[in-house]
Amino acid sequence: MIKPIYGLMAEFDNPTALVEAARAAREKGYRKLDAYSPFPIEELTDALHLHHNKLPLIVLLGGIIGGLAGYLLQYHVTVVYFPINVAGRPLHSWPSYIIITFEMTILLASISAVLGMLALCGLPMPYHPTFNVPRFALASRNRFFLCIEARDPLFDRARTIEFLETLKPREVSEVAP
Amino acid sequence: MADEPNVHRPKTIIAPGYTFGTVTDQIASVVLTKRTPVIWYVSFGAGLVLLLLFLLAVGVLFAKGTGIWGLRTPVMWGFAITNFVWWIGIGHAGTLISAILLLLNQSWRNSINRFAEAMTLFAVACAGVFPVLHLGRPWLAYWLFPYPNTMGVQPNFRSPLVWDVFAVSTYATVSLMFWFVGLMPDLATLRDRTHNRFARFAYGILAMGWRGSAGHWSVYETASLLLAGLATPLVLSVHTVVSFDFTIAIVPGWHTTFLPPYFVAGAIYSGFAMVLALAIPLRSVYGLQGLITDRHLDNSAKVMLATGLIVAYAYILETFSAWYGGNTYEQAMVWHRMTGPYAVSYWSLMLCNILAPQALWFKKVRSRPVFLFISAIVVLVGMWLERYVIIVSSLAQDFLPSSWSIFHATRWDWFTYIGTIGLFLFLFFLFIRLLPMISIFEVRTLLPAAKVEEEVES
Numbered sequence: 001m002i003k004p005i006y007g008l009m010a011e012f013d014n015p016t017a018l019v020e021a022a023r024a025a026r027e028k029g030y031r032k033l034d035a036y037s038p039f040p041i042e043e044l045t046d047a048l049h050l051h052h053n054k055l056p057l058i059v060l061l062g063g064i065i066g067g068l069a070g071y072l073l074q075y076h077v078t079v080v081y082f083p084i085n086v087a088g089r090p091l092h093s094w095p096s097y098i099i100i101t102f103e104m105t106i107l108l109a110s111i112s113a114v115l116g117m118l119a120l121c122g123l124p125m126p127y128h129p130t131f132n133v134p135r136f137a138l139a140s141r142n143r144f145f146l147c148i149e150a151r152d153p154l155f156d157r158a159r160t161i162e163f164l165e166t167l168k169p170r171e172v173s174e175v176a177p
Numbered sequence: 178m179a180d181e182p183n184v185h186r187p188k189t190i191i192a193p194g195y196t197f198g199t200v201t202d203q204i205a206s207v208v209l210t211k212r213t214p215v216i217w218y219v220s221f222g223a224g225l226v227l228l229l230l231f232l233l234a235v236g237v238l239f240a241k242g243t244g245i246w247g248l249r250t251p252v253m254w255g256f257a258i259t260n261f262v263w264w265i266g267i268g269h270a271g272t273l274i275s276a277i278l279l280l281l282n283q284s285w286r287n288s289i290n291r292f293a294e295a296m297t298l299f300a301v302a303c304a305g306v307f308p309v310l311h312l313g314r315p316w317l318a319y320w321l322f323p324y325p326n327t328m329g330v331q332p333n334f335r336s337p338l339v340w341d342v343f344a345v346s347t348y349a350t351v352s353l354m355f356w357f358v359g360l361m362p363d364l365a366t367l368r369d370r371t372h373n374r375f376a377r378f379a380y381g382i383l384a385m386g387w388r389g390s391a392g393h394w395s396v397y398e399t400a401s402l403l404l405a406g407l408a409t410p411l412v413l414s415v416h417t418v419v420s421f422d423f424t425i426a427i428v429p430g431w432h433t434t435f436l437p438p439y440f441v442a443g444a445i446y447s448g449f450a451m452v453l454a455l456a457i458p459l460r461s462v463y464g465l466q467g468l469i470t471d472r473h474l475d476n477s478a479k480v481m482l483a484t485g486l487i488v489a490y491a492y493i494l495e496t497f498s499a500w501y502g503g504n505t506y507e508q509a510m511v512w513h514r515m516t517g518p519y520a521v522s523y524w525s526l527m528l529c530n531i532l533a534p535q536a537l538w539f540k541k542v543r544s545r546p547v548f549l550f551i552s553a554i555v556v557l558v559g560m561w562l563e564r565y566v567i568i569v570s571s572l573a574q575d576f577l578p579s580s581w582s583i584f585h586a587t588r589w590d591w592f593t594y595i596g597t598i599g600l601f602l603f604l605f606f607l608f609i610r611l612l613p614m615i616s617i618f619e620v621r622t623l624l625p626a627a628k629v630e631e632e633v634e635s
Contacts, residue, residue: 016630022391038197038366039621040394043629050395059403074334077323082331096335099418103343106411110351110404114358117400121393124385131388137369139389140362142197 006129006177007032007149008160009136010169015041018144021167022047025148028163032152036130036145058116059109066108070101132176147175190285190623192467197621200468204615205370207463213610216462221606227599234592235310243313245589252572252584257311259564260594262419263447264304264601265345266440266560269412270448271297272352275359276408279401285476287619288468291363292459293452294356295614299604300451301349303597308341310593337421344418351411355404358397361387362618416444423567429510430571433498439491446484446530447560449477453553455605457546459614468615475543481556482537488563489531506576518583519570522562529559 012018015037022035022044035044045051074097078084083091118124130136130147139145146167148160157174164172237245248255271293278286309318321342323331332339364384371377387393420440423431453474460469499507514523533555536542543549569584608614621627 014626015628019629035391036389037391037394038201038389039362039618039627040398041391041627041629043631044391045395048391050392053396053399055396055399056403059407063407073323077331078334082329084333093335099340099414099421100334100343102414103340103347103411106407106414107347107350110354110407113400113403113407114354117358117396118385120396121390123387123393126381126386128386128388136388140366140369140387141201 004177005150005157006132006175007147007152007155008157008164009130009133009145009147009173009175010164010167011135011138011171011173012144012146012167012169015044015144017168018146019043019047021146021164021169024167025146025163029154030148030152030160032149032155034147034149036136036139036147038140038142038144053120055113055116055120059113062112062116063105063109067101067105069108070104071097073104074100129175129177133173135171135173143170190472191288191470191620195467195624196626197624200620200624201366201370201617203465204468204613204617204620205367207609208367208611208613209371209376214462217606217610220602221610224599224602224604224606227596228603229599230592231596231599234589234596237589238310238593239315243311245587246593247584247586247590249582249584251575251580251582252569254311254568254572255584256565256586256590256594257307258422259561259568260597261304261307261311262440262564262568263561264300264307264597265348265419266416266444266447266564267451267557268297268300268304268348268352268448269416269441269444270452271295271300272348272355272408272412273445273448274452275355276405276412279405280409284623285473287623288615289452289456289473289477290619291356291359291616292455292608292614294352294359295605295608295612296448296451296455297352298349298356299601299608300448301345301352302604303601305345305349306597306600307593308345337418337425340418341422344415348411348415351404351408355408358400358404359616359619360612361385362389362397363613363616365389366617367613413441416440428571428575429504429506430495430514430567433495435491435494435498439488439495442484442487442491443560443563446481446488447557449481449484450553450556450560453477453481453549454557457550457553459609461546463614465615468620471544471546474546474549475540478537478543478549478552481553482534485530485534485537485556492527492531510571510574513574514566514570517570517574519566519573522566523570526559526562526566529555530563533559 010021012021018035018037019041022033025033026047026049033048035041035048037044075092078093079091085091130139130145133145135143136145146164146169148155148164154160161172246255246257248257271290274286274293275290275297278290309315312318321332321339332342361384364380365387368377368380368384371380417437417440420436424433424436426432456469456477457474460466496511499511514520534552536548536552542552573583574581
């Protein structure tokens with residue numbers, strides 16, 4: 001019995017080749033694939049149909065919660081918990097609440113942006129099968145990789161290697177799980 | 178990858194001839210090398226010595242109280258608040274570069290944003306020290322935050338000093354997160370490039386398993402844009418809130434509506450001066466002239482000139498509105514500043530902040546790093562004097578001549594101030610040694626080869 005693998009990985013020299021390869025693989029019908037690059041490539045996002053993530057919504061919710069919490073905290077303290085009557089001025093002095101409400105909005109929105117980003121990416125993830133490919137260390141330097149995963153319905157070890165070879169990669173390697 | 182054709186662009190931001198590989202190697206080698214330049218040891222050592230001086234000053238302060246400083250009625254804000262405003266202002270340029278210039282699509286920022294953000298963090302750390310030390314009982318600093326307590330009291334949310342606590346702590350937190358998010362891909366690069374087992378482990382943990390997946394990059398870019406969008410109003414709000422510490426009070430020279438924009442412009446002015454003061458020596462020590470080019474220095478100098486002119490306008494407006502407003506105390510305040518005991522400081526700040534930077538109009542000055550470095554230092558001194566004059570001269574001579582008293586800084590004032598410069602240098606040179614001072618992945622995107630050529634598509 002052959003050992004199961006995580007997928008097959010093709011290595012490219014430049015972003016253009018990677019984007020073309022990703023497009024070709026999508027056209028061929030592969031869906032469980034990911035590309036790895038040392039910097040963000042906008043065209044790749046299009047090629048892999050990766051648009052629309054939920055991060056803006058998460059940040060919006062974080063901001064709303066932060067703003068409400070900031071305002072209600074001040075309202076509670078100055079009106080309910082610790083009211084101080086200064087020359088008959090209203091206890092609910094909303095203009096002076098604006099700044100802390102604003103700062104709390106920004107604070108919680110930013111925290112949810114960072115935590116939301118990590119959660120949507122599934123990070124921290126110290127182990128990932130792609131790290132088993134020795135040359136993958138170059139994905140953070142100057143090489144570009146396309147990985148077709150074994151869980152893709154169209155995946156077939158021999159045929160997928162054949163297909164990846166047609167994309168003129170530098171190298172095709174198997175990714176241990 | 179040297180055979181990649183150079184795609185024509187109107188102006189290249191970094192020097193030609195770089196490839197993804199060489200950019201990565203050059204920036205990473207500063208961290209991964211075993212050979213540290215002697216000048217690093219000298220600078221780090223100087224920082225460490227001054228840091229020890231700072232610890233001494235703080236130790237004496239804890240033992241004896243704020244009386245060791247020159248604080249006497251009516252000048253109760255002295256050096257501590259001057260230094261606080263100065264440091265936090267310096268921090269603003271880092272956020273401006275990392276957030277506002279990102280939103281404005283100014284890609285030249287990519288090679289200076291990392292160390293400018295680090296500068297922000299360390300400057301905010303230095304700034305945060307002062308209000309806490311100035312509390313008198315610094316170990317009770319947590320009383321500044323609203324928390325359920327047995328005393329049954331809470332902070333006064335109508336006070337600008339409490340607003341400041343929220344503004345500065347939010348600013349420090351958001352700056353740290355923004356900086357760390359920007360570092361993640363570069364930490365992954367260091368993890369993959371280092372041969373040292375411990376370094377690989379440490380960078381690996383910090384990189385959180387970043388692997389440059391397209392799906393991750395897409396979310397990452399969204400996160401960067403959102404954080405930039407959040408940091409932009411935040412940075413403008415921070416110095417506005419700092420200026421509220423003054424404007425909400427009725428002290429002559431403080432109680433004016435134009436102080437917030439004037440403070441923000443002054444903050445960016447001094448911040449860019451600090452960026453230049455750090456970038457010019459760094460790039461020559463580490464041979465990074467190809468990445469931090471003359472164009473970066475030129476652009477920073479132009480920002481400095483522009484914000485300097487706003488500051489100059491504010492000085493003129495300050496004088497004009499005091500005269501035109503007809504308020505006796507405001508008029509007396511301006512007159513005291515110009516001719517009184519702080520006249521030397523006042524006229525030096527005019528010289529440093531208004532007159533000297535006019536040299537930046539000339540391209541000859543802007544293209545000579547030595548001149549730029551000198552003018553940056555002049556501006557930093559000038560901006561410190563500005564805050565000193567605003568705070569001390571207004572307090573020393575306010576409404577009641579019988580309570581007037583002149584502020585004299587003691588050696589402990591100076592030691593604490595110079596000590597925080599040591600803290601800053603110490604942290605900054607640690608950063609230079611342990612983390613990539615230029616954002617590697619963002620510089621990669623500046624290379625001509627990073628462009629996907631669409632017409633090749635079959």
